Amino acid sequence: MAQDAVPPCPHCGQPLARFSLPDEGGWDGTFQLACFNDDCPYFVRGWAWMEEHYGVRSSYRYRLDPATGQASPIPVWSRNALRDRIIEDDVLAGPSGEDVIPGDAPGQGGEGI
């Protein structure tokens, strides 16, 4: 297997998913691991815990930093929160491909400046 083994979530046993962090996080790693299983007891319990202690409708997911091995909860405000940041294993886009605007590239193969 060429891919790195992803450890399972200790709370539900589902494999953790890679996801990229928001820019303001300040972490060094390019990605972290989290359990995105909506049935994970850690996530399910979080809703009641947050409402009971803070009166907010929010929860958290199990998160593991692969660089340090440190696990800590990452807050989520909905079931879909952070899902758009999940890194699919079989879809590897370019590192900065989102900034490319297709369809307007200069087709003239000149030497340029």
Ligand SMILES: [Zn+2]
């Ligand atoms: Zn889990």
